[in-house]
Amino acid sequence: MQQPEKITMGPGGRLQVPERPIIPYIEGDGIGPDIWRATVLVLDAAVAKAFGGARAISWLPLAVGEAAAAAGGEVLPESALETIRQHRVAIKGPLTTPVGKGMRSVNVAIRQRLDLYACVRPVRYMASVPSPMKHPEGIDMVVFRENTEDLYAGIEWPAGSAEAGRLEAFLREQMGVTLPPGAGIGIKPISRDNTRRLVARAIAYAIDRRLPSVTLMHKGNIMKYTEGAFRTWGYEVAAEQFADQTITEAEVAAEHDGRAPAGKVVIKDRIADMLFQQVLLRPEEYHVIATPNLNGDYLSDALAAQVGGLGMAPGANIGDDCAVFEATHGSAPKYAGLDKVNPGSLILSGAMMLDHIGWSAAAERVRRALQDTIVQKTVTYDLARQIEGAKEVSCSAFARAVVANMG
Numbered sequence: 001m002q003q004p005e006k007i008t009m010g011p012g013g014r015l016q017v018p019e020r021p022i023i024p025y026i027e028g029d030g031i032g033p034d035i036w037r038a039t040v041l042v043l044d045a046a047v048a049k050a051f052g053g054a055r056a057i058s059w060l061p062l063a064v065g066e067a068a069a070a071a072g073g074e075v076l077p078e079s080a081l082e083t084i085r086q087h088r089v090a091i092k093g094p095l096t097t098p099v100g101k102g103m104r105s106v107n108v109a110i111r112q113r114l115d116l117y118a119c120v121r122p123v124r125y126m127a128s129v130p131s132p133m134k135h136p137e138g139i140d141m142v143v144f145r146e147n148t149e150d151l152y153a154g155i156e157w158p159a160g161s162a163e164a165g166r167l168e169a170f171l172r173e174q175m176g177v178t179l180p181p182g183a184g185i186g187i188k189p190i191s192r193d194n195t196r197r198l199v200a201r202a203i204a205y206a207i208d209r210r211l212p213s214v215t216l217m218h219k220g221n222i223m224k225y226t227e228g229a230f231r232t233w234g235y236e237v238a239a240e241q242f243a244d245q246t247i248t249e250a251e252v253a254a255e256h257d258g259r260a261p262a263g264k265v266v267i268k269d270r271i272a273d274m275l276f277q278q279v280l281l282r283p284e285e286y287h288v289i290a291t292p293n294l295n296g297d298y299l300s301d302a303l304a305a306q307v308g309g310l311g312m313a314p315g316a317n318i319g320d321d322c323a324v325f326e327a328t329h330g331s332a333p334k335y336a337g338l339d340k341v342n343p344g345s346l347i348l349s350g351a352m353m354l355d356h357i358g359w360s361a362a363a364e365r366v367r368r369a370l371q372d373t374i375v376q377k378t379v380t381y382d383l384a385r386q387i388e389g390a391k392e393v394s395c396s397a398f399a400r401a402v403v404a405n406m407g
Helices: 032-051 066-070 078-087 106-113 162-175 192-208 227-241 249-255 272-281 293-306 344-356 360-375 395-404
Strands: 022-026 058-061 089-092 118-124 140-146 213-218 246-248 265-271 288-291 314-318 323-327
Touching: 022 032, 022 078, 032 344, 032 360, 032 395, 078 089, 078 106, 089 344, 106 323, 118 192, 118 293, 140 192, 140 293, 192 213, 192 227, 192 265, 192 288, 213 227, 213 272, 213 293, 227 246, 227 265, 246 249, 249 265, 265 272, 272 293, 288 293, 314 344, 323 344, 344 360, 360 395
Parallel strands: 022 058, 022 089, 089 323, 140 288, 213 265, 213 288, 246 265
Antiparallel strands: 118 140, 118 314, 314 323
């Protein structure tokens, strides 16, 4: 086997992946080390079995988060970001974010510093996974959430601060806007360029996979110049960049008697609160959803709850230059080191990573084996308490069972 090499970017932005790519990883905080050990066991086994030992991943550890701080460094070293830039693809466990105080989110900082503008969250029901829904099998969607702006841009000032006071005075004196006394203030930027590149990636994904529709999720009836503009710019990019491959829902109704022409991706939009109902009541009508940052956070977690919870929800943060795949849940510090929690989210994110580098044969082995393990009722505590007759196993034992099912 060849020596480990970096993944590089070739013509047209296509990844050039060697037989032994070097892929950086961040274990994460809290339960991160537990679920990472389980994940790497599964991913390495899938690659070995899919390619008969001809390919393998050379893993490169990065110290980020609490581990970096404990060593006396910054929680997000610039050297770690540069390593991800140079290697193009990385995977990470959960990183702790304090609520209401302390450092800004390390997760958000990674997305913004690397310009990973698309948070991609596939949500699909897996047989035998407990669900509060009567018919969860209808859920098969991919959420494309804008990752770099909206309220997650972090442009805010605390109540009573001098900065909030100055901004409040400016709004009152220059813009005629009156705020409640002593309000905390945040700013919600949504821009044309960032919206267009996110929606373009969502539409391209639907076209590549022959999916029927892309839905623009927004609250444009109230926030007309931010989320309303997101809707407008989304339709704009569809018409300008994908005119031959897309058609609007309005055009389908007016010109095709409500039946979309074969091979066309239907572009439609839904107000955010209405879409929350629709994905519950009529999930089969939605395939790819493009959304601003905050809406996408809410929706993807709500969808995950319908198919087994965040412990079974994979995710990726993708930009034009690099991508970081991650567990979508938090660091759960009370379970740290107990070898207890479900590693499914990080394992499935690893499968997404394998797809991203073109190793889909290994990715499918991961997904099939994980599905088979759950069908056999060999599961961690979170699923065991919901499945009658389940065999509850540890995090590491679950990973070993998944590997055994690859045989």
